[in-house]
Amino acid sequence: MRAFPPFLALRYLLTRRINLLSVFGVSFAAWAMIVVNSVFTGFVTDIRDDVRRSTPDLLLTDLPHATSYDSLRAALEADPAVAATAPRLRHHGLWQPLQVPSRMQRSLESSQVDFNHMEGGFVLLLGIDPLREPAVTGIRDWIAGGMEPIGKHLGRLGPQGSVFDEADPKRRAEMLVPDELEWRGRGRARIPRASQEEHVSSLPGVLLGWRRAYVWPWLQQGDPGDLLAAAFVDDANGKPQLRTHRVRTAFAGWFATGHRMFDETQAILPIETLRTMLGQDHADPEAIALVTDVAMRLRTGLAPGEIAAAKTRLRTAAQALLAAGSAPCSVLDWEEQNPVFLSAVSHEQTLMRIVLFVVMIVAAFVIYATLHMMVVQKWKDVGILAAIGGTPRGIGTTFLLCGLVVAVVGAILGTTMGGLSVHYLNDFNDWLFRTANVELFPRNLFDLQQVPVRLDPAWLALVACTSVGLALVTAVVPARKAARMNPVKALSYE
Amino acid sequence: MTAPVLAARGITKTYRLGRQDIPVLRGVDLDVGEGEMVALLGASGAGKSTLLHVLGLLDPPTAGDVLFDGRPVHGLPIAERAQLRHAHTGFVFQFYHLIPELTALQNVMLAGMMTTSWLSWWKDRRAAKARAIAMLEHVGLADRMRHRPAELSGGERQRVAIARALLVGPKVILADEPTGNLDSKTAASVIELMFSLQAERRIAFLLVTHDESLASRCHRVVRMRDGVVVHG
């Protein structure tokens, strides 16, 4: 490169305020790309973590009607990749507390409907084996996790204990609340109870996702509630009939996985209670250990390839045990268990990135416009430079350098500002809230202590390179125009 | 006898306007010897400026050749041609053609940056600046170096343009009506400057002018009419 292009480019830039606009445009675009993407990535990472937390490593599902856990368990647990399994039984139903505190502490029968709190009644029932489930999912942590948001949102302490801490495995299997709590709960709901000394808990426990606490804020551990479910059962003639079942249960506590949908819809109850409702009472010698799914925990430290291999192995093993001609079952990893939700999230991220690139392209247009204007203003200079010995290449380089300097300064400013903004985002948000009572990122909406941000260095580098690259590409057009100008015409340009 | 520093051999230049050919130069032959002061006269539209542009390699001729020190240059590759023109000829225009963003000193220094690489220029920047300062002092602008063209008078601007043309030590300066835009007193001082440069440094001048008295002071007068040299 000759000496004059940088010398001249610098002076052209410094004498034109309009170039600040280009610099600002590039830095703003880079800044926006970094901040928006970091916040979005933070949210996505959080969401994925939450979904992950609510999901077992692998789930054997799409099992035929009336599959027994006992028939599958040994084969699944024999697989070297599997550390533990637990049965799952999914159904849907209604759960309604018996005691509703409108006007004078009323109590309801489940045949009556509490119209004020109806929205909370519908639940997805998840029957688990309380003795096996902790080996497969973090259900103990879900319950511990339920304490904090309840305390925060209802302004009082959530449940004090966990049914999983019960020492007696028989009681634990039914998720029974401590005798005293059930005795008090029966009292609040005005249903029969023995004297306090003699009372022994007998109502199977139901754990609810903490988001229902908005609907039933008064609910306390031990409060009785009725669970209703409907299912087709074959009658004496072998014809399926829709039967409803009702079981009286006790509220055993809140859980929180962080996965919003899960915490909104699920009610967890002992699998035997649900089996009984569906016509598989374990007292009946004919009954089977009914499951819709089997949850599995994998050994730690498996590579993705090993997990994929285990999935195929487990599927084949399970299929071999099912009745001949059964529809194919599936083994799903945690992402496959939440396909719609996760792919929606990643689609949104892609879309958002495209929108951000459009912002960058707009910034490139600003560079193009200002640079083009400059070349037109400097027509005569093109002729002068040619007259004193400048080559077309050197003249083009001069204008290209103008674009490059704008882009580099803009990219440096933008990425620095972006990085700092991301770093101090939460401090800034707090400060703004304290001083002006304005929340840029309403944390309560997302139940977050902090705005989750994740600055990806690769994205930072990509943004910096793209802004410089794009600016350079747009600068080529006016620069070429200058280089191709006929010097004699340029000199006589008025 | 040494070859003329600048020579034109059968130069023709034809512009095309739509379908029409406009012959502006129709076979011009011209020699400018070393240190020679040649006046180029002719009516407006005779093709004087066009000839200067062709001789200064700003515009390629339709036919014919330009010779620097007897060497034909129009066939050379573009970078070499730029280099050669830079070292060999300087331009001075009627309307000065300085770069408005730069100070007088920077305008002169710029001429030294056209063909050197930025690295070697940077290593040599102090000397380069000193040369530009010396050149401005030489044309009598020692106290105007930090002024932008807009802050200089016409005569001062033309002196800056001359200093710029002189910086790299060319053998010939092509001056297209250098005093055409100046009052007679200022014009006279600029002319004196050129004559003194010619005498001191043996720089040849090809001077386009409409001023007969100025032409008569030159070593030789060349007249053009309708694209040809009519009388040498």
Ligand SMILES: Nc1ncnc2c1ncn2[C@@H]1O[C@H](COP(=O)(O)OP(=O)(O)OP(=O)(O)O)[C@@H](O)[C@H]1O
């Ligand atoms: N780009 C062009 N296209 C067409 N014709 C042109 C072009 N440039 C110059 N001409 C024509 O060439 C002729 C010579 O122009 P030139 O500028 O060389 O004249 P000149 O002798 O310098 O005149 P003046 O004394 O007025 O400066 C003019 O008739 C002009 O119209």
Ligand SMILES: [Mg+2]
């Ligand atoms: Mg002219």
